[in-house]
Amino acid sequence: xxxxxxxxxxxxxxxxxxxxxxxxxxxxxxxxxxxxxxxxxxxxxxxxxxxxxxxxxxxxxxxxxxxxxxxxxxxxxxxxxxxxxxxxxxxxxxxxxxxxxxxxxxxxxxxxxxxxxxxxxxxxxxxxxxxxxxxxxxxxx
Numbered sequence: 001x002x003x004x005x006x007x008x009x010x011x012x013x014x015x016x017x018x019x020x021x022x023x024x025x026x027x028x029x030x031x032x033x034x035x036x037x038x039x040x041x042x043x044x045x046x047x048x049x050x051x052x053x054x055x056x057x058x059x060x061x062x063x064x065x066x067x068x069x070x071x072x073x074x075x076x077x078x079x080x081x082x083x084x085x086x087x088x089x090x091x092x093x094x095x096x097x098x099x100x101x102x103x104x105x106x107x108x109x110x111x112x113x114x115x116x117x118x119x120x121x122x123x124x125x126x127x128x129x130x131x132x133x134x135x136x137x138x139x140x141x
Contacts, residue, residue, distance in 0.1 A: 007079030014048045050098030
């Protein structure tokens with residue numbers, strides 16, 4: 001679950017104020033230069049919010065398989081993909097086939113969520129509760 005959560009932050013490295021950008025390691029924010037450069041060159045919801053970004057991320061983490069285990073690699077890949085699926089449910093959508101700019105949506109227009117809205121926060125909380133419940137159901141008694 002932790003791998004999914006961490007990797008779900010990765011696509012937003014292209015946002016001007018991403019949560020991942022502010023992760024500190026030994027008091028240093030090592031992702032600030034990377035996030036700043038990606039945002040400057042590609043903007044938000046660009047290449048990192050696409051099939052190309054997901055494939056690139058998965059290729060980047062694959063060599064960690066022997067260390068993290070293949071379930072860990074799957075979780076890291078699925079967390080990233082889950083972020084893309086969530087953003088594809090918003091009004092903005094995602095450029096799935098980047099560099100093509102056409103936006104992909106997983107929901108009809110009337111069901112799409114506005115990013116940053118109260119509905120998005122409620123849905124996020126509901127999905128977190130669902131994921132936690134599923135984990136607890138799988139826990140050994």
